[in-house]
Amino acid sequence: MTIPKSITHHIPYDPADIEVVATRPQKKIEIVEPDPAWPAAFALIEARIQAALDKDNLLYIQHVGSTSVPGLPAKAVVDVDVVVPDPTAEDRYVTALESAGFQFLHREPKWYNHRFFHCEEPYANVHVFGPDSAEVVRHRLFRDWLRDPKNERDRELYADVKRQAAKASREAGETVMDYNDRKEPVIREILKRVYEAHGLLVHKTPN
Numbered sequence: 744m745t746i747p748k749s750i751t752h753h754i755p756y757d758p759a760d761i762e763v764v765a766t767r768p769q770k771k772i773e774i775v776e777p778d779p780a781w782p783a784a785f786a787l788i789e790a791r792i793q794a795a796l797d798k799d800n801l802l803y804i805q806h807v808g809s810t811s812v813p814g815l816p817a818k819a820v821v822d823v824d825v826v827v828p829d830p831t832a833e834d835r836y837v838t839a840l841e842s843a844g845f846q847f848l849h850r851e852p853k854w855y856n857h858r859f860f861h862c863e864e865p866y867a868n869v870h871v872f873g874p875d876s877a878e879v880v881r882h883r884l885f886r887d888w889l890r891d892p893k894n895e896r897d898r899e900l901y902a903d904v905k906r907q908a909a910k911a912s913r914e915a916g917e918t919v920m921d922y923n924d925r926k927e928p929v930i931r932e933i934l935k936r937v938y939e940a941h942g943l944l945v946h947k948t949p950n
Contacts, residue, residue, distance in 0.1 A: 749877040750884075751938050753931075758920070760853045765846055767861050772922050774816045774902075774909045781810040784821050784865035792825060792869075795843035800835045802826040802874055807882040809905070812889045816902050818909070821867040824882055830856040830873045845869055854878075881934065888937045897933050904929040 785806040792804055808822030809815045827836055837847055837858075845860040855878050858871035872879045889898050908925035915921070938944045 750880050751943050752877070754854055756854070756920070756924075760851055762850045762852070763848070764850065765848050767846065767848065769918065770818075770820070770866070772909045772912050772917075772919060773818065774906050775819050776816055777814050778810075778819065781817075781821060782806070784867070785811070785823065787865060788821060788823055788862060788867050788869070791843050792823075792840070792845075795839045796827075796836055800827055800839075802828060805879075805883060807886050808868075809901075811886050812898070815889060815898055816905065819866060821862075821865055822882075823867055823869045824879050825869060825871045826874055826876070826879060827871055828874065830858050830871050833858070836871065840869075884937050884941065885930070885934060888933065888940075897936070900929060901926075901933060 789804050789806075793801065803826050805824045805826075806821070807824050808820070809817030810819075810821050829835070831852075833850075840860055841847060844864075845862050848859045848861050850859070851857040855872055855876040857876075857878070860869040860871065861867070862869060870878075888894055889901065904926050908922050911925060912918075912922040935944070
């Protein structure tokens with residue numbers, strides 16, 4: 744069971760911890776206007792994964808990232824979280840996903856045992872996590888916060904930083920990880936408000 748402290752504690756990204764399995768051509772870092780086809784693209788990917796994995800090897804699938812938030816500009820990449828009983832048991836899902844058209848790109852043993860797959864059509868990032876992954880919870884909390892009509896200012900804030908980060912990264916010839924780093928301070932700022940709203944931050948009373 745994921746406890747609040749693990750949700751609010753972020754493990755720093757370290758490129759040295761990535762075990763590369765395969766690579767893909769880098770997609771242009773570009774923010775586009777919301778596409779009403781994104782939910783349907785997710786549904787197609789979801790159905791493909793459900794058909795590939797039996798019920799013992801799949802707990803649930805969720806649409807996350809900016810394409811999961813109606814009205815939010817985004818990179819034209821559908822982000823999908825796939826939660827399995829044990830990400831380290833690769834024999835239980837890797838071959839099945841590869842047979843269904845998902846390319847296994849890398850694993851991150853020290854970052855929630857994350858496994859990362861790519862789908863070309865529809866273009867998607869598929870993230871495999873275990874049931875106790877705090878990152879899965881953060882993805883859902885962040886998505887639901889931005890979906891809430893009351894949080895329009897944060898949606899606008901996030902859209903602005905995404906556009907600025909994409910432009911800066913393109914001009915500097917950076918990778919998508921550099922683009923993510925540029926967004927990180929604003930993501931952390933928004934998540935702090937999310938955590939506070941859910942009572943996940945414990946404030947000590949001064950003596």
